[in-house]
Amino acid sequence: MDPVRIGVVGTGSVGSTLGRRWAEASHAVRFGTRDPDRPEVRDLISGIDGDVAAVEVGEVSDTDVLVLAIPPNAVEPVLSAVEFSGVLVDPTNTYPDPGPEPGVERAARLAPDARVVKAFNTVGWEVMVDPVLGGVAATMPLAGDDDGAKSLVADLARELGFEPLDAGDRSAAVHLENLARLWIHLAVSGGDREFAFVHRTR
Template identity: 35%
Template sequence: MHIGIIGGGHVGQALALALRRAGHHPTLLLRDLARGGGDAVAPLAPLPGAEAYILATPHEAAEEALAAVEPGTVPVLDATNPLAMGPDGLDLAFGFDDSGAERIARALPGLRLAKVFNTTGADVMADAARFTPRPVMFAAGDDGYARTIAIQLATDIGFEAVDAGPLRAARLLEAHAMLWIDLAMRRGLGRDFAFALRRAGTP
């Protein structure tokens, strides 16, 4: 697939590397946007022939970054998390009764949106296949085709991809991402770990 990756930070670069290794054709379209300010970014020019976009900017830059994506066309896969600094450090800006993905969907009606690639770190996404068992990656979305593409791409780059249901489930996925961030940054696990599903009776 020809995939436009919106955002050239750690996540965007990791996904580009992994997708290229899996035989896809990713193109980085924007440098990462500085959280909380920075220079204005030129409007995104649509990628000719794009079959999907991955949003890998800071969450607060999402609407600006997606302004050139025509609603109802190709899927957009939201890899962002709505993070903010709180009294105890980095935390979710909001959650449990709303999600960053749902806010994007409300701001850009008709966007074929799915939530995916947000629940683990860039180092894991760059080479998920090196983990045994395979790390889990969840995908949620109200658009069935966008969710299918999210699951397929996550599988292609080495994850055990799990359908998490409608976009409302992004509230749970963003909280799951915060757990990974907390364990990595505050609890000493570092960035080289991932969650996996283990079923009874499997080795």
């Protein structure tokens, strides 16, 4: 696919994994962080080949896709500081219980001009490193109201090795969050994070 400008807010396991893999696939990646000069952030950037940089959170708005790889309670302060009108990807989850507002609805409320897609929330970062398990591509369900935005996110997921699955409009995002809670439960109870759900048809 053609190069895309991707902003990733957060430099934890999920953000750094997604950002690294997209940068290595020739996309321009900007990591939004509170302190771009932190040694850990500098080490992350220096270890990635490609067009990649760390910037203040407020500077990630000049991108085509913005990924919120942050805890749910950080979404409101981040989106309050960023004016964004591109494709906004929400991978956040609350566990063990649903929060008062689904993550995708919170993102849509705080970024009304963005085209919000729920995605990258149903597996851990370990699977994002290599989504092909036992020779089968892990399914990456996604939900959103804008078909063009979902198509772009599906392409980005496919580029990482996932098999994207359009789960429906934004109202379906709550089911993705429930699926994520099941994944987390199984990971915690079984002590294994390197697994994923696969959607297959006859």
